[in-house]
Amino acid sequence: MITSDTLLKIIENMGNTIKENKDYLTELDSKIGDSDHGINMDKGFSAVLEKLPSLKGEDCGTILKTVAMVLISKVGGASGPLYGTAFLKAATAVQDKMEINEEDVISIFDEAIKGVKMRGKAEKGDKTMLDALIPAYEAFKESIEKGQDMVKASYNAQKAAHEGVEYTKEIVARKGRASYLGERSIGHQDPGATSSYLLLKTIWETLDEI
Numbered sequence: 001m002i003t004s005d006t007l008l009k010i011i012e013n014m015g016n017t018i019k020e021n022k023d024y025l026t027e028l029d030s031k032i033g034d035s036d037h038g039i040n041m042d043k044g045f046s047a048v049l050e051k052l053p054s055l056k057g058e059d060c061g062t063i064l065k066t067v068a069m070v071l072i073s074k075v076g077g078a079s080g081p082l083y084g085t086a087f088l089k090a091a092t093a094v095q096d097k098m099e100i101n102e103e104d105v106i107s108i109f110d111e112a113i114k115g116v117k118m119r120g121k122a123e124k125g126d127k128t129m130l131d132a133l134i135p136a137y138e139a140f141k142e143s144i145e146k147g148q149d150m151v152k153a154s155y156n157a158q159k160a161a162h163e164g165v166e167y168t169k170e171i172v173a174r175k176g177r178a179s180y181l182g183e184r185s186i187g188h189q190d191p192g193a194t195s196s197y198l199l200l201k202t203i204w205e206t207l208d209e210i
């Protein structure tokens, strides 16, 4: 079970992870984008960090929805509305819940991915955050179906996301600014897939710690 307190801890750790990786993500975006992915993500998650103390005691749906609204309102780039939509859709899966179980996490993943697809009209293989999120979702679900616990499932999820990030080096970007580079985008890893991997890794690390 993930309590609303644990969810708040995960989100706090996500904010810190993004801060630590701000320059790295921006550096990746300088290769195939406009050098702002780390800046965008850090702007959004710093605002999320400021908001967290006021969310203590709230249910998981309210927490995720608030994170979504902050990301949507604070981040100008493509990634703000995309991650914002992911959190907003995820919130609908756990409305009013003070604790979430394995099945809820599967629904969160499922809704988040649907949200990103709906908002960005991208699919797996387009060299976006979906190339980390979709394999992670599949790995998590498979792990739970095998009877493994959430720590193991979230470990497998972040591992699959990491493999997804590696795969983005081999493919042509078909969405966002990176798509303007066409074949020249090959050889570079996608910044958004990388931030998704880092967020998923943070979920595993937090669950592993508690």
Ligand SMILES: Nc1ncnc2c1ncn2[C@@H]1O[C@H](COP(=O)(O)OP(=O)(O)OP(=O)(O)O)[C@@H](O)[C@H]1O
Pocket (backbone or CB within 6 Å): 029, 033, 034, 036, 037, 038, 040, 041, 076, 077, 078, 079, 080, 082, 116, 119, 120, 121, 122, 127, 128, 129, 130, 175, 176, 177, 178, 190, 191, 192, 193
């Ligand atoms: N249509 C989309 N669907 C899903 N993810 C996308 C889409 N467009 C861009 N992305 C993700 O957003 C990341 C770039 O985010 P960033 O914060 O740099 O915003 P941006 O500079 O406005 O984006 P972009 O230059 O890609 O339009 C990409 O690496 C990619 O993973």
Ligand SMILES: [Mg+2]
Pocket (backbone or CB within 6 Å): 029, 033, 034, 035, 036, 037, 077
């Ligand atoms: Mg950018």
